[in-house]
Amino acid sequence: MHIKDDHYTRLLQGLAYAVIIIGSLACLIPFLLIISASLTANESIIKDGYHLIPAQFSVEGYKTVFIFPDEVLRAYGVTLFTTVTGTLLGLFFMTMAGYVLARKDFKYRNTFSFYIYFTTLFGGGLVPWYIMMTKYLHLTDSYGALIFPGLMTPFLIILMKNFIRSAVPEELFESAKIDGAGDFRIYWRIVLQLSMPGIATVGLFLALAYWNDWFSSSLFINDPHKYQLQFHLYNVINSAAFIANMGAGTGVSLGSDLPTESTKMAMAIVVTGPILFLYPFIQRYFVKGLTIGAVKG
């Protein structure tokens, strides 16, 4: 019996290592492809295509990105601004909401929870929302259009509420009240201090969504100076791909001012760089968020 178990255990270990290694490689290789292409000379890509290891090493892609850095720097600025502003505002609102909904003595918390949750069940759809944003709120080409839609999500509010519930015991509210602290003071001095890990998690979820947002730009922004970073990248990739396809069809040669293959890939790395760099440090907060968020709110 014991020998059989050992045998099976070894079999499973082998299987586990094989599957996990293959899975990890599948997750890594696409990034390696982009990194490799960004470090390959453009002629080499045109001639032999993309490789996993640069066929002809060169940093000209990055050089081109930074010779005319205006556009990409501006897009960086827009994204940084919307990410920081949106995250801080959203955190402020959502921590307050989470705190109020976590207070068991707040009578209408269930009604309001449902009011928030219901928006995930039914909605007016994209078009009425778009018309409201553009025709009623006049947010076309404004930073408001980039910040407002992402401020809060029902999921994050519920997550925040659960975090506060688990971090601040109910009795603490009671005793603080008896000591004469007001509702906002309890929030500001106690709840915020005690639920810092939760706030970091929710804040990072929020910041990631803002950083990766391209949809708001594509819907509401016509002025290229206000494009978010991701949408800027999207345009660089797609305008070039579109013109290249047209060129291939008609036999017309490509314009020389088009971004070269290696530039496009370098741009992708420049855009994703901060995420890849910060990832090892912030990853655990997301893991924590998922672990707590999986509990039904």
Next chain:
Amino acid sequence: MRQRTRKTGTPLAIELPVQGGGPAASPLGAGTIKKKKKGFLHELIHNRVLFLMLLPTLLFFLVNSYFPMVGVYYAFTQFDFNSGLFDAPFVGFKNFEFLWKSGTLVKLTLNTIGYNLAFILLGNVLAIVCAILLSELRVKWFKKLTQSIMFLPYFVSFVILSVIVYNVFNYDSGFLNTLLARFGAGPVDVYNKPLVWIFLIILFYLWKNLGYSMVIYLAAITGISDEYYEAAKIDGAHIFQRIWYITVPMLKSTFVVLLLFSLGSIMKGQFDLFYQLIGNNGVLYNTTDILDTYVFRSLKVTFDIGMATAAGLYQSLFGFILIMTVNYIIRKINDDYALF
């Protein structure tokens, strides 16, 4: 969030005489009665700070989610951006009729639900398998490292996904055709093969989201008490039996919760994924067009506002009815799993 939700604010209070005193001081029965009798206005004044703190959130959802619901009116009009907002001629159900008769609605519905089912089933099964295998790894640093790597794609934007697809599949210099050329095979024009994209979309969905669900399942596995495994070991169960008879059943509740959440949004497509992979490549629409991409195109490319609103409303309503039905059935079977 259940029954109480619907009953708060109902005018039960009318029949009860007014009584003084805090709810904490009163006996159980009287306490509940007294709570009911204090009106909304009283609460509003008494807890004004709390209400004020909740106000931004309430306003946000009012503007961002509830206001647009009024706009479903456009679904019944022939809306034109140039004429005023309420000048659009009313056409009744014409938009829906067109969507139905042209077969668009059926195709979009089948595509949306089909892809989502594939995402849900494959996503969960693979995530469970990977989570179990990962939890069996014994080298700590390797376990941490691989978990991080498999969670990584969740963090990059969908635009990067389109860069990857471009890098691998573009006709002239893509990695795939480079690889094929090395083996002496001719190049493949993937962008012209609609059927391949069914597979590719599912593949890239899994690539992006597997790590996310894997982390959730991994947390659930970590929560299983060691005692079960010890006991099973003493009883002579080998490792595969221990996984099959302990780990898998213990993941059931996590699985059901995740399943229900995703069933609730089965009519909502992964817009980012589809749009970044397919874009405006009409050749592929038959197999890859979902409700969300159709609505977006009608809005931004063909400017068919009435039609786009109609398709969006259909999506919302159909999804709403689905989730209500699912929730109703779940409540009948097992109340604990009900969403609300």
